[in-house]
Amino acid sequence: MLKKLIKISSAIIMITALFIVSSITVSAAAQMTPHGTARWASATATINTSNNSAKYQKIWNKAVKAWNRTGVFEFTLTSDSSAQINASTNTGLGGSFTGMTYITTGSDGYMQSVTSELNPQTLDVYDYSTSERVNVAEHELGHAIGLLHNPNRASVMFAANRYYSIQKVDTQSVQQLYATQMDRVSMRNKKILFRDPVNVK
Numbered sequence: 001m002l003k004k005l006i007k008i009s010s011a012i013i014m015i016t017a018l019f020i021v022s023s024i025t026v027s028a029a030a031q032m033t034p035h036g037t038a039r040w041a042s043a044t045a046t047i048n049t050s051n052n053s054a055k056y057q058k059i060w061n062k063a064v065k066a067w068n069r070t071g072v073f074e075f076t077l078t079s080d081s082s083a084q085i086n087a088s089t090n091t092g093l094g095g096s097f098t099g100m101t102y103i104t105t106g107s108d109g110y111m112q113s114v115t116s117e118l119n120p121q122t123l124d125v126y127d128y129s130t131s132e133r134v135n136v137a138e139h140e141l142g143h144a145i146g147l148l149h150n151p152n153r154a155s156v157m158f159a160a161n162r163y164y165s166i167q168k169v170d171t172q173s174v175q176q177l178y179a180t181q182m183d184r185v186s187m188r189n190k191k192i193l194f195r196d197p198v199n200v201k
């Protein structure tokens with residue numbers, strides 16, 4: 001009887017251990033960042049970062065370079081006011097927001113124009129370092145490409161992202177979005193707004 005009990009309990013322990021191991025494996029496997037259906041016609045867009053202070057133009061340009069380095073999307077810098085994406089700053093976003101991105105799609109179903117903004121005031125108040133500000137800028141450009149929020153912290157698209165640059169879970173999602181056929185992604189005349197909360201240290 002006792003032997004049998006020991007056998008059963010050790011079996012339970014084994015099963016429990018196996019379960020814990022398998023659930024650790026599952027949670028460790030990074031989840032791909034979700035994307036919406038709104039996107040550009042191809043994985044490329046023009047961006048104007050010239051309407052900024054020298055400091056913030058540098059931050060936006062670093063974020064542009066970081067995305068370009070991944071090879072999954074190509075931003076072309078321009079000082080043309082008709083750029084597809086305009087990236088600037090706005091202290092009027094509200095004290096609890098570090099950034100925002102506003103997207104409109106056209107009658108052809110593709111993205112037509114995007115405005116991305118950083119909030120210098122909140123970034124100052126919460127003492128974001130320059131590289132953390134670049135991470136927020138990369139996040140806004142992620143929206144400008146078509147990415148949604150990732151509930152996991154280890155993604156540039158975590159809503160309150162402060163500490164992460166672009167991750168594989170993010171680039172994989174961009175690749176998937178831009179490999180999708182247009183008849184499945186059409187979003188005509190839509191307006192989409194993302195407002196990103198501060199990450200209090």
Ligand SMILES: [Zn+2]
Pocket residue numbers: 139143149158159194195196
């Ligand atoms: Zn966001």
